[in-house]
Amino acid sequence: MWCGRVALRRLQRIAVAPLNSLSITGGLPGAVQREMSSLPRVYITRQIPPEGLKILSESGQVQFDLWDSDDVPVPRKELLQKVKGVDALVCVLTEKIDAELLDAAGPNLRVLSTMSVGFDHLSLEELKKRGIRVGYTPDVLTDSVAELTVALLLSTSRRLIEATHEAKTGGWGTWRTLWLCGYELANSTVGILGLGRIGVAIAERLKPFKVKKFIYTDVAPRPELASLIDAEYVSMDELASQSDFLTVCCALTPETKDICNKDLFSKMKNTSIFINTSRGGVVHQEDLYEALSSGQIAGAGLDVTVPEPLPISHPLFTLNNCVILPHIASASYSTRNAMSALAANNLLLGLKGQPMIKELKL
């Protein structure tokens, strides 16, 4: 079912309505339906936060249809049907945008807007080949991701999840001198794997904890960013061996897949804490399990895994020194609404043939 500006009031209700309540076409006057049918067609693969839906519906520039759930992703078969003939697509990181999908959409598709900073779910080569422009949502989530990374780091290093479990389940005996001891940030070296906006934002937040030194590695030094946090460029080996806390901030690409593996973990101190809020694919999970269970490293905090969701039977869930979150780094109301709004604005600008606010260079 397709809707545009005239359906705004009803859409605003939909944006806050319970799941599976999308019912917006019935009752629109015939003239309105005719006017709308000439507008570019957009398919939205998820019930995105209200800000973005409002922008699209108020624009009067597009008609759109959406998968009216946030609890389950659109089934692939349905997605392949729904994209047929659309001019633009809004997706989230659970949808694989590959040759099969782009073929199913056909030649009208000229704009893709992903509500994510990550773009490893997109086949950039296929998009480029077809001349499809791609919008994404960096920057607006930097604060939220950095904040959650700090929370995860502290939860892992100070063993907060273990501690609340002990308190709730009767493990809290007398005050003990070394019980639930962890590692503190004061006087530590924090290593950043992949220095970008998010790495800088994490370091800025960690600095007041009296971190002694920030180090980073990347494909090449990034002096402008590094100077913001007074970070030293080091090799991957030095990053592994010197970091008391190693936080992964790089994008998942063919070059970074499994980059955190046995080789890296074997060079880390057995008192060090490993944190990943980027993508699960950068970590070789079997190697991480081995490093954690053998005491090669002290702990790990993961907001991202492969697959997602990680099956509850996964060995990593058996470890006390591994804190696993369900990919919530950007999950604050304001950030998710900002991502939704940016995705909508990118899409509208792309359809008008104008530069997007945040566009991937293909």
Ligand SMILES: O=C(O)C(=O)CO
């Ligand atoms: O935007 C992304 O890429 C995420 O991982 C969710 O914030």
